[in-house]
């Protein structure tokens with residue numbers, strides 16, 4: 036692992052002359068160590084396994100790839116580990132997801148398509164069809180699930196599968 040980190044630091048040094056390059060290398064190293072520790076703790080995978088996975092995914096410069104937007108901190112206590120998205124969908128075959136906003140059932144785990152009308156945040160006072168996005172500013176209000184895809188070494192936040200909800204009432208909603 037140290038070899039990989041050292042190699043990445045060298046590419047950062049090479050990206051800019053003198054002190055700036057050295058600063059970039061230091062910054063990259065501290066970013067990597069913080070993220071690897073966090074990801075390893077939350078997923079149970081080794082830091083080396085995660086770093087190798089990231090490096091396999093990376094198609095552009097390390098400085099641009101290793102960024103908060105690509106490797107956000109995993110804050111969730113519970114993370115579902117899946118080999119791939121196919122593996123994840125096998126675990127939750129209903130492919131029905133509870134939208135945290137309208138509480139309806141969405142067939143899309145990222146973007147609500149329940150068709151339920153309600154007053155939208157920042158919308159007009161009229162009722163509009165829910166278009167909640169798990170990737171939006173408010174995410175899933177902590178009501179979604181976090182899935183770690185090992186083939187991409189990436190965390191995704193999605194709506195909660197109905198399989199994880201014990202009681203579904205007659206309206207077919209999660210509440």
Ligand SMILES: [Zn+2]
Nearest residue numbers: 134137147165
């Ligand atoms: Zn919705």
